[in-house]
Amino acid sequence: xPRAVVLNTASKASLTGGTFADTLTANSLDSLSIPNLPSxxxxxxxxxxxxxxxxxxxxxxxxxxxxxxxxxxxxxYNIPATAFGGAGAPAAFPLIEPPASVPxxxxxxxxMTVTGTASDAVVVSWLSEYADLPGVQALFARWDQVQALRRxxxxxxxxxxxxxxxxxxxxxxxxxxxxxxxxxxxxYAILGFTVQIPVTTVSFRxxxxxxxRFGAPAGSPFLTTDNFFIDLSQRFNEALxxxxxxxxxxxVLLEVADSAAxxxxxxxxxxxxxxxNPAVGA
Amino acid sequence: xxxEYSHKNLKLVGRHLPEKHSEIVSAHERQxxxxxxxxxIGAVIEGAFIPLARLKAGEVLDAIExxxxxDDEPDDS
Numbered sequence: 001x002p003r004a005v006v007l008n009t010a011s012k013a014s015l016t017g018g019t020f021a022d023t024l025t026a027n028s029l030d031s032l033s034i035p036n037l038p039s040x041x042x043x044x045x046x047x048x049x050x051x052x053x054x055x056x057x058x059x060x061x062x063x064x065x066x067x068x069x070x071x072x073x074x075x076x077y078n079i080p081a082t083a084f085g086g087a088g089a090p091a092a093f094p095l096i097e098p099p100a101s102v103p104x105x106x107x108x109x110x111x112m113t114v115t116g117t118a119s120d121a122v123v124v125s126w127l128s129e130y131a132d133l134p135g136v137q138a139l140f141a142r143w144d145q146v147q148a149l150r151r152x153x154x155x156x157x158x159x160x161x162x163x164x165x166x167x168x169x170x171x172x173x174x175x176x177x178x179x180x181x182x183x184x185x186x187x188y189a190i191l192g193f194t195v196q197i198p199v200t201t202v203s204f205r206x207x208x209x210x211x212x213r214f215g216a217p218a219g220s221p222f223l224t225t226d227n228f229f230i231d232l233s234q235r236f237n238e239a240l241x242x243x244x245x246x247x248x249x250x251x252v253l254l255e256v257a258d259s260a261a262x263x264x265x266x267x268x269x270x271x272x273x274x275x276x277n278p279a280v281g282a
Numbered sequence: 283x284x285x286e287y288s289h290k291n292l293k294l295v296g297r298h299l300p301e302k303h304s305e306i307v308s309a310h311e312r313q314x315x316x317x318x319x320x321x322x323i324g325a326v327i328e329g330a331f332i333p334l335a336r337l338k339a340g341e342v343l344d345a346i347e348x349x350x351x352x353d354d355e356p357d358d359s
Binding site: 001052053061081085086087088089119159161171178197258259260262263264 | 301303304305306318319320331335336337339340341342344345348
């Protein structure tokens with residue numbers, strides 16, 4: 001049955017401020033709801049977040065004791081937004097990191113509230129893994145499969161810009177918009193990327209991944225993003241390296257979200273060109 | 283102690299470095315737009331600008347705007 005790994009982001013551009021007084025809302029195309037899962041259960045395998053100007057605390061709740069203990073505060077996470085050179089510089093801090101994960105349940109809904117400072121922006125992104133998501137047959141590979149089928153490596157520039165509204169995704173930019181060296185009919189495995197400017201979240205989206213987002217943080221603590229998807233795949237011993245065919249290159253879309261308006265991280269995507277589809281049998 | 287310093291009374295300065303970006307309008311058309319870019323704070327040493335901090339200009343411009351609005355608010359006291 002089809003497995004899926006999905007990136008979601010929730011944000012608020014300008015907090016009211018106060019003790020868990022602000023509730024984050026899902027970004028465009030994203031959702032705080034857990035989809036209907038035949039297996040009944042999924043898990044959040046990674047979460048990261050940022051406050052634009054001050055420290056803040058996030059509370060993640062849903063309705064299940066097995067997931068978050070209680071609904072008063074649920075899972076509380078601090079975001080030390082003023083570390084690493086001061087507010088505005090770090091872009092993202094880890095909240096859930098492998099091998100830890102948080103189980104979530106079919107049909108439930110996450111709620112994210114924040115204790116923060118008035119006028120700050122807060123952005124939280126997370127990767128959820130669903131062992132069986134109906135309607136999705138996403139292309140993901142394991143590292144050994146990618147290595148076995150390697151023809152060459154292509155590192156290509158793509159320059160998406162974050163929205164003028166803090167926390168929101170900016171305009172989607174095709175992965176070949178700034179560098180057209182991709183070859184039709186070749187399969188590409190995306191290992192990771194590098195950026196010039198730290199940014200909260202880099203999203204990849206395309207119909208080869210069920211038109212759902214997949215992505216990674218690119219804040220100061222995450223500057224080794226060059227092999228992010230290999231690392232994720234190896235930590236969970238699962239196929240988590242996204243794959244696409246070069247014929248679909250115009251439909252592989254990059255978007256970025258950040259706690260600052262109009263951040264331009266300039267993404268260099270790191271991909272292995274394969275002689276066949278490395279996602280087969282993954 | 284201060285005699286040990288080769289440069290005293292250094293001046294702290296800031297500069298805004300907007301960024302040009304090629305925005306895609308359609309399959310055959312692009313337009314250049316200006317993004318906030320970065321804001322550098324640094325010291326000038328014998329005419330050379332030495333950056334001490336590099337910030338996202340969007341954050342700096344936003345903070346300046348908030349400060350202006352705060353200054354414009356009437357004082358009720």
